[in-house]
Amino acid sequence: MNSIWKNRLLMGVVVAIAIIVVVSFFRPAQAFMGEEEVRQLVVDQYGGEILSFTETEEFGQTVYQIQLATDRNQYEVMVDPYTGDILSLSLSSGNIEVDHDNSKDRVDENLLTHSEIRNILQSELGEEATILELQLTEQDGVSVYDVLFRQGQAEGEVTIHAQTGEILFYAVHDETRHAPVQPKQLIGEEEAIRIALSHVEGVVDDIDLEEENGRLFYEIEIELTSEDSEADVLIDAITGEVIAIIWED
Structure with missing residues (x-):
């Protein structure tokens, strides 16, 4: 009797596994969002005009690559084709990462370009100063660039007003120990x-x-x-x- 119940239980488990496999096999793959839907999503979020829309591979993942033009700048937008999430947004003239929180309409602001930020940095800190990383963020409702730079053997950070170019914050890292010294808040x-x-x-x-x-x-x-x-x-x-x-x- 026990043997019969064991066989029936085993048979039930096998059937359940088979059903799961069949359902998984025949379930349709997650569909891409339509081009028009993604276009509208990007324009609603950032404004401007879409110049090109292509499907490409990025780090082994299929993405939508979009060229977006505003009155002042041109941007490259990478979009997840499944969810519509913005994976990255960068100026075509330089790698600028954008904080997407409250980012609507910010690309239409009269923002300084990558080359203008580089010129300001070199003007204030010397021609040997080079940009390692440039990120557009927001502080107290004001758009700013957080810049990681190298000057000689040292590295440092500055925060620059994204419209006026004023340096709001400056910190340099110790050249010998490669440890940050006390950040220097400018009086303005x-x-x-x-x-x-x-x-x-x-x-x-x-x-x-x-x-x-x-x-x-x-x-x-x-x-x-x-x-x-x-x-x-x-x-x-x-x-x-x-x-x-x-x-x-």
Whole structure:
């Protein structure tokens, strides 16, 4: 009797496995989303105009590769054909990763390009500074670029306002130990101008962030209101200390 029940139980297990295999075999594969649906999804999320739409392979995975043009820039968008998820979005002129949280309409902002960010970095830190990684993010509702760069044997990080090009944050890594030193939060151009005008009365003509011997400082040109001359005020970009005031006739 026990043998009969064991045989029946074994037969039931075999049949169940066979049913699962058959159902899995004949179940249709997950279908790709249609081209029109994906086009509409991308335009709704980022705006602009789609220039090309192709199906390709990326790291062994089938993806939709889309060229998207806005008023200012051209982007390459990679989309998962099954789910419609945006896998990546990068400027065609350079590798810029985009934080997709709250990203709608952000590609239409008047953002600086990869080459413009590189020029700003080299202007402030020297021609040897090269971009290793560039990521577009958002801080306090403002679009910024987080830039990882190499300068000589050292690496560092800067945060740059994505529209004005102002450097908001600067940190460099120790060259010998390859460990990060204390990050340096800059006082910002507005605070530097306020400090300068508290020492020299006039109208600000120009402001630049400079670096000398590892020290960052703002150089502020002020046209004096009392006489026909100018003054350059040098202010430490980290502490706000007035380094020097240079009077020019």
